Amino acid sequence: MSPEASRKLRAALVDDEELARQVLREYLARHPEIEIVSECANGFEAVKAVAELKPDLVFLDIQMPKLDGFEVLDLIGPAPAVIFVTAHDNHAIRAFEVHAVDYLLKPVGFDRFEAALARVKERLAANAQKQSHSLPSAADLAAAARPPAQYVDRIPVREGTSVVIIPATKLDYVEAQDDYVALVSQGKKHLKQQTISSLEAALDPSRFLRIHRSYIVNLERVSRLEPYGKDSYVAVLADRVQLPVSRAGYSRLRAFLDR
Numbered sequence: 674m675s676p677e678a679s680r681k682l683r684a685a686l687v688d689d690e691e692l693a694r695q696v697l698r699e700y701l702a703r704h705p706e707i708e709i710v711s712e713c714a715n716g717f718e719a720v721k722a723v724a725e726l727k728p729d730l731v732f733l734d735i736q737m738p739k740l741d742g743f744e745v746l747d748l749i750g751p752a753p754a755v756i757f758v759t760a761h762d763n764h765a766i767r768a769f770e771v772h773a774v775d776y777l778l779k780p781v782g783f784d785r786f787e788a789a790l791a792r793v794k795e796r797l798a799a800n801a802q803k804q805s806h807s808l809p810s811a812a813d814l815a816a817a818a819r820p821p822a823q824y825v826d827r828i829p830v831r832e833g834t835s836v837v838i839i840p841a842t843k844l845d846y847v848e849a850q851d852d853y854v855a856l857v858s859q860g861k862k863h864l865k866q867q868t869i870s871s872l873e874a875a876l877d878p879s880r881f882l883r884i885h886r887s888y889i890v891n892l893e894r895v896s897r898l899e900p901y902g903k904d905s906y907v908a909v910l911a912d913r914v915q916l917p918v919s920r921a922g923y924s925r926l927r928a929f930l931d932r
Contacts, residue, residue: 682797685711685726687719687745688734688758693779697732697758700786716740720836723749730793732777735759740829740836743815747867748831754793754800768817812871824877828856830863837863841880846916847872847889860912882929884908884922892929 684707686694694712701707707730711722716739723731731753735742742757757776759765769776775789828839839858848855849869856863873883883889894910898918901907906923907915918926 681706681708682730682794683708683710683726683728684730684732685709685713685719685722685728685753686732687713687716687737687742688732689714689737690734693734693758693781696781697786700781700783704790716742716745717836719745720748720831721834723753724834728753729797730754730756732756732758735762735765743818744829747812747815748829748836750866754797756789756793762818764820765818768814772814772817774814812867812875816871816874819875825875828865828872830856830865832863839863841876844881844891845894845910845912846891846914847881849887857914882922882925884926885917885919888916888922890916895926895930898923898926898930 684701686697686709688694688697691714698709698712701709710726710728713719713722716737719731719733720740722728731749733742733745733755735757736759737745740748742759746755755774757765757769757774758779758781759776760779766776766778768774775792777786777789824841826841828841828844830837830839839856843858845857845859847869848857850864852866852868853864854867854869854872856865869883869887869889873881873889876889880892881889882892890908890910894912896909896911898906899909899915901915901917904920906918908918908926909915
């Protein structure tokens with residue numbers, strides 16, 4: 674038997690309810706091939722634990738204080754396999770099924786737990802042989818699971834070992850930088866690995882506008898539009914920052930300013 678085959682799978686349990694973690698512990702006790710390396714009662718603990726311990730598998734609650742499950746997934750990246758644990762949320766469950774993501778519905782039954790665990794083991798084995806597709810991006814999964822017309826009210830950003838939470842109301846503008854976005858809030862820039870298109874879809878379009886392929890602006894921060902060369906404009910923000918405006922962005926922004 675190869676070392677990979679004999680190595681125990683390392684699991685982390687992330688749920689703010691002690692009873693929910695206890696149920697998972699009891700089910701996992703029947704699986705000596707799995708070792709629980711961490712139990713986390715909130716999202717901040719989970720981000721830290723995954724970064725330090727690098728488990729193979731994470732049982733991840735969705736509704737938690739401080740950081741929810743999608744925000745945790747967004748911050749830890751696609752490295753571990755994830756089984757979401759959720760209360761009754763039909764919209765999220767449909768999204769999970771479309772994206773072929775494993776999930777457990779609370780209260781978690783043993784047979785359903787075993788089925789989800791078996792699928793994850795198969796996926797991990799296939800990943801080891803480079804035969805499996807990876808988990809969809811956290812941004813795509815969160816967008817699919819979010820109920821219609823429900824937008825994010827905060828954006829978590831991982832900076833080293835800490836997590837910064839940016840309230841959407843404090844976000845001045847967003848700038849695309851290759852595979853990252855720079856989130857500008859109160860004069861500070863925070864880099865986050867995410868596409869500007871996925872962030873645009875998550876933000877309330879009545880409050881945020883894509884004015885350029887590389888810029889999204891908080892409409893409340895826009896003071897005026899000014900010409901900048903021939904047939905080009907800039908949006909001037911309250912703090913005098915100037916952002917380029919495309920032709921399509923100009924039409925949308927002009928309509929807003931003329932209200």
